[in-house]
Amino acid sequence: MYNVEVIREGGRGDQSMRWFLFEQNNSGGYFIDNDSVCETVFIQARSAHEALNMAEFLFDPYSEYCECCGPRWGYYVDDSDGTDVPMIYGVSIYESAEGMFRKKCILHYADGRIERVKYKKEQK
Ligand SMILES: [Zn+2]
Numbered sequence: 001m002y003n004v005e006v007i008r009e010g011g012r013g014d015q016s017m018r019w020f021l022f023e024q025n026n027s028g029g030y031f032i033d034n035d036s037v038c039e040t041v042f043i044q045a046r047s048a049h050e051a052l053n054m055a056e057f058l059f060d061p062y063s064e065y066c067e068c069c070g071p072r073w074g075y076y077v078d079d080s081d082g083t084d085v086p087m088i089y090g091v092s093i094y095e096s097a098e099g100m101f102r103k104k105c106i107l108h109y110a111d112g113r114i115e116r117v118k119y120k121k122e123q124k
Contacts, residue, residue, distance in 0.1 A: 019085065
């Protein structure tokens with residue numbers, strides 16, 4: 001368990017909390033999937049800056065690099081990327097259908113709580 005207080009910029013329960021999306025690249029042909037990360041990670045934060053700090057902390061141990069595939073994680077979020085509800089491709093994750101490679105996500109709440117969400121099976 002990480003020490004949230006060190007990374008977070010203080011306070012909690014703030015209305016300005018937003019969700020920031022970080023997608024893992026399958027460098028080397030695989031995703032790292034464990035208690036902290038999977039193919040898609042959401043971080044709840046007050047700002048992109050705070051989310052990035054948290055992301056770097058969370059992802060650092062899981063950043064195995066492949067020369068041909070490039071970096072495993074992209075750190076390109078902006079304040080305007082934050083959403084009230086965690087969303088992927090403009091759809092709430094609670095409504096998202098699973099894809100070939102992306103079947104679930106992990107949410108890191110500002111208070112340190114972790115939630116896992118599996119996307120819906122595609123209806124045929
Ligand atoms: Zn590669």
